[in-house]
Amino acid sequence: MRGVLASAIKRTIIARRFWVGSAAVVLTLGLVACSTARLAYNQAPNLTYWWLDEHIDFTSDQTPQVRSKIGAFFDWHRRNELPMYSQRLQTWQTLAQRDITAAEACTEFEAIRQRIDAAAERMVAPMARVALQLDPDQLANLQRRQAKSNEEFAKDHLQPDREQALDERLKKAVERSERFYGPLTTAQRELLRDQLRRSPWDPERTQAERERRQADLLKTVRKLQANPAIAEQAVREHVARISRSPTPGYPEYSAQLVQHGCAQFAALHNSTTPEQRANAANALKGYEADVVSLASRD
Numbered sequence: 149m150r151g152v153l154a155s156a157i158k159r160t161i162i163a164r165r166f167w168v169g170s171a172a173v174v175l176t177l178g179l180v181a182c183s184t185a186r187l188a189y190n191q192a193p194n195l196t197y198w199w200l201d202e203h204i205d206f207t208s209d210q211t212p213q214v215r216s217k218i219g220a221f222f223d224w225h226r227r228n229e230l231p232m233y234s235q236r237l238q239t240w241q242t243l244a245q246r247d248i249t250a251a252e253a254c255t256e257f258e259a260i261r262q263r264i265d266a267a268a269e270r271m272v273a274p275m276a277r278v279a280l281q282l283d284p285d286q287l288a289n290l291q292r293r294q295a296k297s298n299e300e301f302a303k304d305h306l307q308p309d310r311e312q313a314l315d316e317r318l319k320k321a322v323e324r325s326e327r328f329y330g331p332l333t334t335a336q337r338e339l340l341r342d343q344l345r346r347s348p349w350d351p352e353r354t355q356a357e358r359e360r361r362q363a364d365l366l367k368t369v370r371k372l373q374a375n376p377a378i379a380e381q382a383v384r385e386h387v388a389r390i391s392r393s394p395t396p397g398y399p400e401y402s403a404q405l406v407q408h409g410c411a412q413f414a415a416l417h418n419s420t421t422p423e424q425r426a427n428a429a430n431a432l433k434g435y436e437a438d439v440v441s442l443a444s445r446d
Contacts (some may be wrong), residue, residue, distance in 0.1 A: 185435060185438040185439075185442075186438050186441060186442060189438075189442050190442075192222055193215070193218045193219050193222050196218050196222075197211075197214060197215055197218055200214065200218075201214075202293065203289070203293045204282065204286050204289060204290055205285075205286055205289045206286075210278070210281055213277075213278070213281075214278055217274035217275070217277070217278065220274070221267075221270060221271055221274065224270060225267060225270075226442060226443060226445065227443070229263060229266065229267065230439050230442055230443035231443050232263060233263070233439050234436055234439045234440055234443065236256070236259060236260070237432050237433075237435050237436040237439060238436060239256070240256065241432045241433055241436070243256075244417075244425055244428040244429045244432060245425055245429055247417070247418045248414050248417055248418070249414055250407070250410040250411040250413075250414045251410070252414070253409075253410035253411075253413045253414050253417075254406065254407065254410040257406060257409070257410060265391065268387050269384075269387075272380055272383050272384050272387065273380055275383060276372065276379040276380045276382070276383045277379070279368075279369045279372055279373070279379065279383065280372065280373060280376055280379055282369060282373070287366060287369060287370075290365075290366070291362075291366060294362040297358075298355065298358065298359065298362075301351075301354075301355055301358065302355065304316070305351040305354075305355070306351055306352065306355065313351075314341070314344060317344050318337070318340060318341050318344055321340050321344060322337060322340060325340070325416060327431075328427070328428050328431055329420055329424040329425075329427050329428050330423070330424055330427040335419070336416060336419050336420075339415060339416060339419055340412070340416060343408075343411075343412040343415060343416075344412075346408075347405075347408050347412070348401065348404045348405060348408055349405055349408075350401070353398075353401065356395075357393055357395060357398055360393070360395060361389070361390055361393075364386060364389055365386060368382050368383065368385075368386040
């Protein structure tokens with residue numbers, strides 16, 4: 149469940165860059181594979197800093213402050229959020245052993261989205277302070293990185309050959325699912341292909357929303373720099389516009405993506421064998437053990 153739901157979350161909040169995106173990406177990486185979860189999470193502060201630095205290019209004076217803020221965030225996350233993830237993983241172990249409905253999958257999706265929202269809120273104040281310190285060259289660097297990201301997205305998703313693009317999406321979906329369930333059958337691969345073909349996901353529409361959010365980010369930073377008294381409010385409003393786009397029709401489109409993702413996951417899970425479900429439960433138990441260990445670290 150984790151792999152498919154994480155993919156749905158990623159697609160829904162794909163443009164959560166800078167202060168929100170870095171944390172969400174790294175926190176997701178912390179649960180990618182049981183054998184590497186502890187290492188990945190323990191390296192999360194460094195990974196987050198490197199991700200931000202790639203976009204901003206911090207000065208030597210800014211680096212210690214940014215690293216300190218990131219470290220404080222992950223200390224909070226370890227104490228307060230990891231126990232909640234442990235509870236969810238216990239629930240998923242039970243769900244993995246039986247058929248589930250799309251509504252149940254969406255309930256779990258929403259639970260994780262709430263945790264990501266809580267993490268984003270926690271980062272508002274420190275990242276507002278960082279944004280106040282950015283100079284024009286750093287904003288230009290951010291803009292160049294946004295352009296590069298758009299080129300990468302176009303290369304990956306805006307292919308003229310839609311069947312080839314579908315094949316690439318299927319390959320990734322199968323890889324995610326097999327890390328969880330073990331090898332999929334031919335029928336299960338075809339089920340995934342059919343679900344992906346019927347998905348409402350529109351890469352052009354998604355790219356347009358990415359670009360809107362990127363422009364919104366730059367505008368937000370300039371706005372709060374012009375009026376530091378509203379810095380936190382400006383960041384919080386930017387995050388709200390990521391959670392619910394002001395673009396007419398986009399919130400409804402986003403909701404359709406979530407509903408389809410939940411139905412896709414439920415359909416695949418309900419096609420699994422007892423052996424595949426046992427694989428899933430064991431993987432989730434391993435994730436839970438890692439999360440408990442990480443949460444209990446002094």
